[in-house]
Amino acid sequence: LSVNGKLVIYGGPGVGKSFFVTEWGWQAGLGLPLFDSYKVEKPLRGLYIQVEVGAWELQERTRNIEAMWGTSPNFIVHTMPKFSIVERKTDTIETAKMLKLDYIVYDPWYLMIDGGENSIEDIRPALLAINEVAEATQTATIVLAHTKKEVYTNTGTIVDNGNDALSGHKGLANWADTIGRLNGDKVTAALTWTKMRNGRLLDPLLLTRL
Numbered sequence: 001l002s003v004n005g006k007l008v009i010y011g012g013p014g015v016g017k018s019f020f021v022t023e024w025g026w027q028a029g030l031g032l033p034l035f036d037s038y039k040v041e042k043p044l045r046g047l048y049i050q051v052e053v054g055a056w057e058l059q060e061r062t063r064n065i066e067a068m069w070g071t072s073p074n075f076i077v078h079t080m081p082k083f084s085i086v087e088r089k090t091d092t093i094e095t096a097k098m099l100k101l102d103y104i105v106y107d108p109w110y111l112m113i114d115g116g117e118n119s120i121e122d123i124r125p126a127l128l129a130i131n132e133v134a135e136a137t138q139t140a141t142i143v144l145a146h147t148k149k150e151v152y153t154n155t156g157t158i159v160d161n162g163n164d165a166l167s168g169h170k171g172l173a174n175w176a177d178t179i180g181r182l183n184g185d186k187v188t189a190a191l192t193w194t195k196m197r198n199g200r201l202l203d204p205l206l207l208t209r210l
Contacts, residue, residue, distance in 0.1 A: 002140060006134075006175060008166070009142065010167070010181055011181060015183060018144070019061060022077075025046050027040075028040055028043070029073065029075040043074050046076065047103075048107065049078050049080075050077065052108050076099060085113060086126055093136045096139055097136075105142040106141070108145065120171045123168065130143075166179065177196070178193070188206070
């Protein structure tokens with residue numbers, strides 16, 4: 001990720017997106033090669049804003065990572081019950097400047113926008129707010145999102161099975177510089193790059209959860 005870079009990682013429920021970004025942030029904070037594949041020129045300082053997983057569960061998830069890599073003081077986690085990208089824009093800018101961040105992670109996207117993720121009118125203010133934060137603080141952005149979900153009638157009949165496409169309005173995909181789709185299970189996963197605005201698509205990255 002470069003300054004003002006925009007990365008979207010998406011996948012189905014329970015595929016391990018939060019595990020992925022936590023391990024990534026941990027390694028980046030220590031200046032280690034990311035998943036033994038991508039070189040980091042210097043330790044990166046990041047803020048992970050998370051509203052979907054409780055603080056206790058997130059601590060459990062990081063325990064094995066810390067046992068493997070040691071303490072990573074440059075990876076900062078804020079877990080809260082609610083977060084609006086638009087309403088907290090000024091706070092985020094102040095926090096990023098105070099902590100001297102290199103990047104910010106928003107997880108999950110659909111719970112941090114004011115409205116529905118399928119409406120361009122609802123997602124546009126959030127995207128503009130992220131851009132303002134990134135520009136004011138010279139940080140990169142990572143957004144975690146979901147794949148499209150099944151759609152049911154009020155009687156429980158499936159009318160749309162969903163698919164592996166990025167959920168929500170295409171405005172999010174158009175905004176992103178880089179997009180990766182995470183597939184797998186509770187043990188192993190593969191990150192497949194589906195968009196890279198400023199370069200060729202990299203080979204898939206095979207991951208094993210710690």
